[in-house]
Amino acid sequence: MTAAVPSALLADRLRRAGDAAATRDVDLLLITPGTDLRYLVDAGGESHERLTCLVLPATGHRAPPALVVPRLEAPGWAHLPLAELGVEIVTWNDGEDPYLLVSDLAGGPQAVAVGDTMPAVHVFGLRDALPGCTQDLAGPLLRELRMRKDTAEVAQLRAAGAAIDRVHARMPEFLAPGRTEAEVGADIAAAIVEEGHASAAFVIVGSGPNGASPHHELSDRVIESGDVVVVDIGGPLPTGYFSDSTRTYAVGAEPPLRVREAYAALQDAQERAVAAVRPGVRAEDVDAVARVRLTESGLGERFLHRTGHGIGLDVHEDPYIVGGNALPLEPGMAFSVEPGVYLDGAWGARIEDIVVVTDDGCERLNTRPRDLVVL
């Protein structure tokens, strides 16, 4: 993955993480490779049996910030502005105990928080090297930071949105009667990479009755004229930021009136939910707007899932746009708005845009037509 974040922004993220730790009486954050590490130092590293771990003290704690890495892999970290950020690289050799090295750096912590994805082998290695110290999750603390995107992150999500929109724009090349979902999916996956993603993380082509299953991916079903087809696609840019956008297409022929009517209700529900997004509105309120609108059209029971999920370095992250989540939206929060309707055994439809909350509403990062286009 390529680095892209100005070091002033990284310094700000590290400072806010240290502040958040201090607020929660956590002495140290211990973060192994993954998206939390990528967020904090703009490099993810690889997670494997050798320990790589960011040791990030709470603001005011005595330990120095350090990145513990296997000596063999130190060259891979040399391009980062770690010295400028006040983070020392500390290497260890095969045969040394990296957990004791962390313990030596840690300055006698009483409470550490480890990244949610840290593998058990490292969790227990650190537990045994820091006896008497409590271990909890860093996720609840870091998600407070990560769900409010800074300018560099919004720029990446905007670029990801434009890239996946270019793939949807090419759908007439791919989607046609007589082709299987798997054939169409393979072409779409290649286009996702061609349009600038590092990989195609997911490709859902749900044709005809398969569209009625929100978790359907690809099958050998041959697409027929008259099918309604759900296409939900995305992947990470080289920087790690994800795209995710769904459009629903009609293939070969206009669908019957009852389908067009239900689709019109869905489109209106998505439009209203997006229009409801602004600072201070609760996440669950956005969900309710879509749900109420579909219920008015007798489709409430056909909307089987939450309205959306946050997106960033993870394709699913906070905030979740779901009943029960009273979180007030704030500028910089980025998430999907993706109501759907699923008619068992017959057809399904979903419309999904990523939006970023602005000072007075939101910016849509996906702008392809939302009508039921006939290809």
Place this chain on the structure above:
Amino acid sequence: MTAAVPSALLADRLRRAGDAAATRDVDLLLITPGTDLRYLVDAGGESHERLTCLVLPATGHRAPPALVVPRLEAPGWAHLPLAELGVEIVTWNDGEDPYLLVSDLAGGPQAVAVGDTMPAVHVFGLRDALPGCTQDLAGPLLRELRMRKDTAEVAQLRAAGAAIDRVHARMPEFLAPGRTEAEVGADIAAAIVEEGHASAAFVIVGSGPNGASPHHELSDRVIESGDVVVVDIGGPLPTGYFSDSTRTYAVGAEPPLRVREAYAALQDAQERAVAAVRPGVRAEDVDAVARVRLTESGLGERFLHRTGHGIGLDVHEDPYIVGGNALPLEPGMAFSVEPGVYLDGAWGARIEDIVVVTDDGCERLNTRPRDLVVL
């Protein structure tokens, strides 16, 4: 990934895992998605924030074997012979606490062992749901099983070896003066998939001086006539079993005598190390055979790494063929034999075959010529 393991073999793996747990006074194994789960039930699942967990009791423990899965994902597990294996699928819905569900199933364990790669979020969820119960790693116990391959596994590794050999056979299509390592690498990656792998997990093309760095992958260096080029490639089959094979090529012209002499010593070292593999020989002895032979030719200091690593569902796993590992080899153990020589700033070479220990020696799973072929 596709399923391939006869259920009698899966039953045997589950039984041996239960026996191993009982021997070590572990009441339950708790295994989340990853290669350990794939080994035990022939399906890996996906690791994410929702808990999927195999609850496997030690032989004699009262808890029933169960696979806890999110209800949404239950259809993805329906193809497995779990009922036949005596493993009940237990589903949970969003909003329920899956850790308490495991606790209810667990029958009051005193000691559990969790998979080495289990994410901290699940480690702590289970810790809090099983108060007073110790948590340790399942890895030391499962690696005893996993490093002794059964017939289905050897068949998969043999197929993986044949697939990567077909890629090496096509090297004259890819490797030529005037092309960059990155261009060659992209072609090789495509060929790895064309020849039957699920993906290209790693592609090292180390040309000229880049070959002197064992961890080099790809660069924009243009390959020149006379270069020696290390090509170390592999990936997983759709069943998850990995290939990994290195050959070294001379491009465009025969290299000078000193290179050919050093290469001949390397080839002899690899040959002798493979010939030394048989039941009862210690892992470190195989390493020593290669090291002593290279030292005789004054190249001992140029052999910078261990001689090999186990391979299976993970590309690096036990047994490691390295000084200090006194493990006696047994039939069914599969690992690489890959000595190399690295001449700083000039060139490097490595020869790597996967071997499986047989009753009286070993079977090589890679059979491409090991001479310094001039392309």
